[in-house]
Amino acid sequence: MSELYQLSAWACRRVLLLLLIMPLGLLAGFAQTAPTAPEAGLLLTPSQFLGYPLGSRFTPHADLLRYVDHVVAHAPGRMKRQDYGQTYENRRLEVVQVATPENLSRLDDIRRNNLRLAGLENGAVQRQQPAIVWLSYNIHGNEAVSSEAVMQVLYDLADPQNAQTQAWLQNTVVLLDPCVNPDGHERYVQWYNRVRAQVANASPYAWEHHEPWPGGRFNHYYFDLNRDWAWQTQQESRQRLTLYNQWLPQVHADFHEMGPDDPYYFSPAAKPYHEDITDFQRKFQNVIGDYNRQVFDQNNWLYFTRETYDLFYPSYGDTYPSFNGAIGMTYEQGGSGRAGVRYAKSDGDTLTLAQRISHHHATSLATIRATAERHAELIAEFQKYFTDARTKPHGPYKSFVVAGSGDPGQLRAFTQYLERQQIQYGYAPRRLKTRGFDYSLGKEESVQIEAQDVVVSMYQPKSTLVKVLFEPRPALEDSLTYDITAWALPYSFGLKAYALKDKVSTVGSQLSGQQNKPAAGNSQLAIEKPYAYVARWNNLQDVRFLSRLLQQHVKVRVAGRAFEAEGQKYQPGTLVITRTGNESLGSRFDQLVRTQADSAGVIVRAVKSGFSTSGADLGSGYVRNVARPTIAVVGGEGVSPTAFGEVWHFFEQQIGYPVTVLGSDYLRSVPLSKFDVLILPDGDYSEMYSERSLEALKTWVRGGGRLIALEGAAAFLAGKKDFLLKVKSTDSTANKKGSPYRLLKPYASAEREQIGERVQGSVYRVQLDNTHPLAFGYGPTYYALVRDTLNYRFLGEGGWNVGVLKRNSYAAGFAGRQAQRKLTDTFVLGAQEMGRGQVVYLADNPLFRGFWQGGKLLFGNALFFVGQ
DSSP: OHHHHHHHHHHHHHHHHHHHHSOHHHHHHHHTSOOOOOOTTOOOOHHHHHTSOTTSSOOOHHHHHHHHHHHHHTSTTTEEEEEEEEOTTOOEEEEEEEOOHHHHHTHHHHHHHHHHHTTSSOSOOOSOOOEEEEEEEOSSTTOTHHHHHHHHHHHHHHOTTOHHHHHHTTSEEEEEESOSOHHHHHHHHHHHHHHSOSSOOOOTTSGGGSOOTTOSSSOTTOOOGGGOTTTOOSHHHHHHHHHHHHHOOSEEEEEEEEOTTOOEEOSSOEEEEOTTSOHHHHHHHHHHHHHHHHHHHHHTOOEEOSSSOEEOSTTSTTHHHHTTTSEEEEEEEEOHHHHOSEEEOTTSOEEEHHHHHHHHHHHHHHHHHHHHHTHHHHHHHHHHHHHHHHHSOSSSOOEEEEOTTSOHHHHHHHHHHHHHTTOOOEEOOSOEEEEEEETTTTEEEEEEEOTTOEEEESSSTTHHHHHHHHOSSOOOSOSOOSSOSOOOHHHHHTOOEEEESSOOOOBSOSSOOGGGSOOTTTTOOOOSSOSEEEEOOOSHHHHHHHHHHHHTTOOEEEESSOEEETTEEEOTTOEEEESTTOGGGTTHHHHHHHHHHHHHTOOOEEESOSOOSEEOOTTSTTEEEEOOOOEEEEESTTBOHHHHHHHHHIIIIIIOOOOEEEETTSGGGSOGGGOSEEEEOSBOOTTTOOHHHHHHHHHHHHTTOEEEEETHHHHHHTTSTTOOOOBOOOOTTGGGSSOGGGGOOOGGGHHHHHHTTOEEEEEEEEEEOTTSGGGTTOOSEEEEEEOSOOOBOOOOTTEEEEEEEOTTOEEEEEEOHHHHHHTSSEEEEEEEEETTEEEEEESSOTTGGGTOGGGHHHHHHHHHTTTO
16 A cells, blocks of 8 residues: 555645745735636646645635546546536536546446446446446535545546556546535635635634535535435436446445544444445445555544444435445545634644545545455456346345325326336236235235236346335344434335235336326316316325416315215315316416426316215315415525425425525514415524514414424424414423432443434324315325424314324334334324414424425425415
8 A cells, every 4th residue: 555655645745835835925816816727738737727726725616627627638538528417506517537548438338338237238248347436526515625635636547647546547447526516515615715814714713614504515405415315306416316327336435524623534334234235345345444544544644434424324425326236435524614724623733625635635546546456356246236136136025016006196206216216117917915014004914916006026136226215114233323214115205005025027118117107188188168177186296286377377276075076086185277267368278277287297187067976066165266375485594404495495396386585684574464375494493583573473374374384493383372382291200210320321322322312214104184284185194204203282272183193103213212202192293273374383394305205295285275
């Protein structure tokens, strides 16, 4: 490892030396100087190109990409840039492909052969090929050091005089993503460069170390992209994963930062490891760790391993690649958005940006070197991983079946998700009686599979990913985990499903999913000018359909009770669009309804009469008008950025309905009479709502307003005057009972003691009153991803307990013993009447991370139906 040490130490000394010898006046001058134009034919270092020493300031994203283009242009035949998409703010997303001239000329052959090794493409397999390593930088925008380090890494790989890197490329293809989250990176860099002192101030109390809300960590919609690998709710994730799955690298490293007082973290990871992390993957985490350890030891750099960062939750930049056959790793440098260019640590040392760059630079090169020097072993084990997946998949269940008789819109969303993951599926050819795990009951039962049910077999290349995404109850070897502990797709999509121990034969398309798409004319629209159109209310597509109709000024009604019309049964929540009331649309009416239904992917039916053979007729008072509400959501200091972002994204990207964002700093001055609905996402509202402003809020509700309070906002209202939500009382004598020795607890076990109070993203079965508008479109239960120990009384007189947890409501995931007791006989969601208005409490967030599909209809109900 001596050569790697020499290279890393040389790069570190070069950056530090430039910073030490440069006069402050010249440094200030450089800060005002535009990047220099590249000299023809000359490959410039990052410092030469940018016009300032690397590590002396943060580089804007546009200049980062300009340097990437410069390096690629000066490494002809050895580097290519591939654009793979753009962000919500229209910034370019790209990877740089690095290889020897011989390998770069046949790069697509290498890529396709890699997929043949995995069994995802047909054709003869060549075992002799370079291993593929993918390095992802700056997925958290304010962890901006990695986008500085990548420039030095690119330079070293492009430099033809660097014998070491050129030798490594003989056996390696390197893919580098210089900035996974450009929008967040630019938010941070622009803020920091605006507020920093002329000479960076290391004091932790300086302005430049206190990033304002929402911070640069998140993307445009304030989603954490490092929790979105598996779910792909965000545009950046979907585009990146499309390219990633076209390559399937053997090694993937994800570069991060943590608190400024922390040293450096690299593999091996902490427990819990998911049981499907293979022995080889565990072993090779140590192998790459050895390469990193040697260079850190030789430089006397502090580091730690096997703590904090586990390999369990499947949607990280280390776990998702691991479940796709790679050695997936997280690298964490102390710093993050707090550290800036210089930061005075609590131990008296000063952490500099140059030091942080040198550490990420070192681990980048060590990872490439480990991949190159162990490439034959990586290729062999990669092929074995996918061969085992196809021929002897892990786990007790060999088939997962989703009922085809469920809601077609939700089923279509589900199969489209499978396709994005390259997961093969088919359809049951006939009725079959067998035994299996029934997700809805949470236990093994006799089950009946129907013809055309969707079947996902474990005998396929992506079977490990299938098992992880479908497993009813993931095996958790250690309760001290970093994230949620349950996520099974049947729960998140709200679909009827079974896990079977037998292999089920299938027919039909494996990846096209065409059989799940409703054909044109499937909506029974043969009547030219019907009395009304009716559409069932079951999923997000239906909310999108309603949103579009309301914005087109179509008058829509909602059935408050079940009815039957012309041989079809309809449940509460069914949309009824009558010709009467829409006369102003004239001849546009029919085409508008049909076009919007097709666009939203919704089936509508035409009926020729307003008479119902049972239940309320279409003109009944139980079929009420749906208003077109004017909606506002609070954002800003005090509000959780991610919780706000989930609401914002729901409106703009999922249902396309206008929403006004109100800043928390001026909320008190907003005339709420201009809005019909006000949404308070999770957050701390104690500074926003004094006693006086809370009275004003209640006055607005009493006048007909609808207040929707989620999670922490609901907790803030709990116990306040006139709000029915109350926290359950606790037994104050409990701590007085028992032996006094119970207080003698080891200090080292404190974290585990606290686990008993926590619920780690567990799935619970919520009992619903689906006669209430808040639960329209649901059956008697709804699976919620509970992440907090909800401890509320049932609402009293004047309130409606629409969703509650009773005894034995647990379905999957970890919850401590004390948390389990609290999560019994507790309120989850409901509404209270306050004057002419409504307060809707959503103690659990149905929009969590945008991937819990089954909860989105609840939120749509709260927006459009409650109080109508």
